[in-house]
Amino acid sequence: MAASASCLSLVVLVALATVASAQLSPTFYDTSCPRALATIKSGVMAAVSSDTRMGASLLRLHFHDCFVQGCDASVLLSGMEQNALPNNGSLRGFEVIDSIKTQIEAICSQTVSCADILTVAARDSVVALGGPSWTVPLGRRDSLDANVPEANSDLPGPTSSRTDLEDAFRKKNLTTVDMVALSGAHTIGQAQCGTFKDRIYNETNIDTTFATSLRPNCPRSNGDNNLANLDTTTANTFDNVYYTNLMSQKGLLHSDQVLFNNDTTDNTVRNFASNPAAFSSAFTTAMIKMGNIAPKTGTQGQIRLSCSRVNS
Ligand code: HEM
Numbered sequence: 087m088a089a090s091a092s093c094l095s096l097v098v099l100v101a102l103a104t105v106a107s108a109q110l111s112p113t114f115y116d117t118s119c120p121r122a123l124a125t126i127k128s129g130v131m132a133a134v135s136s137d138t139r140m141g142a143s144l145l146r147l148h149f150h151d152c153f154v155q156g157c158d159a160s161v162l163l164s165g166m167e168q169n170a171l172p173n174n175g176s177l178r179g180f181e182v183i184d185s186i187k188t189q190i191e192a193i194c195s196q197t198v199s200c201a202d203i204l205t206v207a208a209r210d211s212v213v214a215l216g217g218p219s220w221t222v223p224l225g226r227r228d229s230l231d232a233n234v235p236e237a238n239s240d241l242p243g244p245t246s247s248r249t250d251l252e253d254a255f256r257k258k259n260l261t262t263v264d265m266v267a268l269s270g271a272h273t274i275g276q277a278q279c280g281t282f283k284d285r286i287y288n289e290t291n292i293d294t295t296f297a298t299s300l301r302p303n304c305p306r307s308n309g310d311n312n313l314a315n316l317d318t319t320t321a322n323t324f325d326n327v328y329y330t331n332l333m334s335q336k337g338l339l340h341s342d343q344v345l346f347n348n349d350t351t352d353n354t355v356r357n358f359a360s361n362p363a364a365f366s367s368a369f370t371t372a373m374i375k376m377g378n379i380a381p382k383t384g385t386q387g388q389i390r391l392s393c394s395r396v397n398s
């Protein structure tokens with residue numbers, strides 16, 4: 087009797103825990119748009135083969151979508167969150183998503199959301215650059231609005247401390263391990279000089295040769311838009327070398343190096359540096375969790391016709 091009662095409460099608990107993302111399902115478009123996933127994949131592969139960095143840009147776009155009122159494509163609405171401080175002059179890839187959306191509208195009109203296209207494109211970008219794959223739950227709908235103040239307050243910045251980063255991720259129900267794993271996205275892509283200038287001239291927990299090599303292209307005054315690779319060793323491959331770099335004080339951003347700085351996240355960094363499978367597993371788990379932040383489902387929001395504006 088007692089055993090069956092506790093069994094029942096376990097079932098209730100599990101049901102409650104899954105309810106938040108219960109309406110998302112990997113098979114969501116299997117009947118309504120069976121070619122959706124293949125269309126997204128070929129669009130991403132084409133974009134990455136003509137511009138390798140695009141894989142990084144699409145992954146970042148998804149992160150910046152999900153951290154602001156959930157993964158609802160609010161970041162894609164033109165002239166809104168795009169103008170927020172962490173995004174302005176640095177987000178890329180809008181035209182790739184718009185072009186994939188056009189192709190999908192041609193095969194299944196007003197069926198596949200921009201939020202889902204971006205989530206799948208982020209996964210396909212990681213795969214295109216040699217990283218792990220995972221199954222993406224689907225069925226998100228697109229927002230009717232954007233939230234510029236939340237983009238300014240909730241997206242972490244490059245000068246964040248470790249505790250700032252932990253707080254920002256905890257606010258989205260992501261753990262410290264999720265945060266360290268997701269930061270591994272900085273194994274690809276680039277950052278502008280303005281985001282790491284203070285680090286290469288003023289910080290002490292940086293490899294001297296590394297700092298010196300970055301200075302010509304990031305002078306003390308001006309050059310703020312000049313680019314450097316986030317992963318100085320294997321810039322175009324999605325691997326775990328980002329963590330090895332941190333262990334040799336070659337994190338590009340202040341917010342990268344704080345993850346390995348004689349502190350509580352050092353062991354997680356060591357684990358991901360020495361064990362690629364542990365990193366892949368933690369990264370894919372965290373990407374699914376991030377992709378499930380506050381999805382709009384059912385009758386919420388809309389399926390946009392064009393990702394850059396709400397339907398008229
Ligand atoms: C932990 C907190 C994070 C901070 C403070 C941060 C900050 C930044 C900054 C400042 C840049 C350079 C932007 C520029 O100069 O234009 C950047 C680039 C990038 N970030 Fe993050 N980021 C964080 C987490 C993440 C996460 C969770 C992801 C994805 C899962 C991600 C993916 C990327 C990628 C791929 C790039 C390169 C984009 C490109 O080359 O277009 N970042 N990040």
